[in-house]
Amino acid sequence: MAIDAAQPETPGAPEGRQNPQGRPPPETEETAVAGHAPGVRHAPGVGHSPELRPGVQRLPIAVGPGPGDLTDGAAASEATAGLLEVRHLNAYYGTFRAIRDVDLSIRPNAVTALIGPSGCGKTTFLRTLNRMHELVPGATVQGTIELDGVDVYGSNIDPVRLRRVMGMVFQRPSPFPTMSIYDNVVAGLRLTGRHQRSELDAVVERSLRRAALWDEVKDKLRENGMSLSGGQQQRLCIARALAVGPEVLLMDEPASALDPIATLRIEELIAELKQSYTIVIVTHNMQQAARVSDRTAFLTMGEDRAGYLVEVDETSRIFTNPRERLTEDYVSGRFG
């Protein structure tokens, strides 16, 4: 990726939201002081590209000259970072409509859970957000998804760059089997052309700490990622996703292949990560949705087998006093 390497601003910005444990940020990360809490905007200071206007945070996908950039910082709204607005979303596999007309607003610094019976399109919905959906031959999307006011399906958006802003964690832990723990964490950086050793070292420690895995693996970073237990592998995958500096974390049943104790650790981790990220989690486990999420969206399948959104609300309300009869039936175990 010679193109990326040639963009001096790139290293700083995507890392920008990770500065845990109060470690002094490396030189490449002047922007790291920016917290993620709403209202805390980082001041335009050293290291910012000169065209960055005060008070306007540019999206990481918009950083750097070259094709695929978002249309300057002006498009980014001031009050949000990691806010997802989904409007009239339809997703298709060929002619089959998998998702029908979903409108959903996903808040930053919160966990939004997607629940619903099998086949209702939860995973498909998740994959439309970071444009993984379109990798399936014949798969298409209608409608708009805006990240901080920028349409991620806009003609000027490069899906490859978008996916660095919206990290994804899959159902089954999938460490790269040919790589060490260290190499797994920095895979997203190395494979996009960033090789500076000091930067990578810092990212590895920070990402593994964030993923609550550092203490368990710090003495064996050179060992193969497959040597870890299932739960550790999944946290490694979370660290790998965090390493590229996303704003949004999409999790597709991240604990369904894990034992209860590993599941608990992942849930604790999610609760911590929501301080800094917008988190969307698909889960089959309603207790899990109730435990980890702030808001819950309930999807189900229509007669045409297309998934649609029944309702979205605060999690406590969905599980105690939902507005829709369908939701009540589902959460109380009467169907699905």
Place this chain on the structure above:
Amino acid sequence: MSQGIPSSLVAGRPAAALLVRTRADRRRSLVNSAFQGVALLAAVACVVPLGALVTFVVMNGAGALNLDLLTRPTRALGLGGGAAAAILGSLQIVPIAAVIAAPIGVLAALYTVEFSGRRTATLIRFAADVMVGIPSILIGIFAFALFVLPFHQFNALAGSLALAIIMVPVVMRTTEESLRLVPGSLREASLALGVPMWRTALSVVLRTGLSGVAAGLMLAVARAAGETAPLIFTAFGNQLINVGGLGKPMDALPLFIFVNARQPYEAQNSQAWGAALLLLLFVLAVNVIVRGRAGRRNSR
């Protein structure tokens, strides 16, 4: 088997009567044994040639495979000379062929697995399978017309190119099989990190399938090292040692065997046997190493 039928199913007959072996039973078990025996014979016939061939070549070649054969250049009538020219020739022609064929075969496989549509992939795979089945003498004549005739000169590079043509489909097919085994979840994990498609194909998919790719490449090399027909009209053979003269005729082990086995002199025939043993040992070694490793991987 009548013994297996519960007596309750056959109304009105006592169980004991059903258990007695009849003539039909005996005949059936006889047919069964006969069939098993025939299949066993076929299996043995399948393995015997390999054992016989190895024994035969070892018996005839062991005496001739000595230091002289390995180090001395060819001398007239096979008196005191060796196969050094052929060995050095093979050591040049085959690696050059591998260097040409490997990237083409591997990238073609990567294309069919990662980038092309299903129909294109089927077409490419079909073409490769047909190529594998093309008689190697035709490839020799083709290379002769293309790489020898225009230059009015038999040359080693034409031999390498001919061998490369034989190797490409072999490398492509084995690489493809190996890459198809790489789980899609790794591909997705990489793409979801914002890694471009081409980089995912190289650094994740190819890297994960690399041991299978290497195995396929080694088998292709072993195959090419023994090919004779494509070299007859291209590298042609050479009594003199030729190192680096790719534009000139060059000897190779199969050519050496081919030429010397047809001579009326005992000494030359014996050298052909020695060279044959050398070639056989190389091919066997590659196969044992590659298939042994693959076996271990599969059983784990």
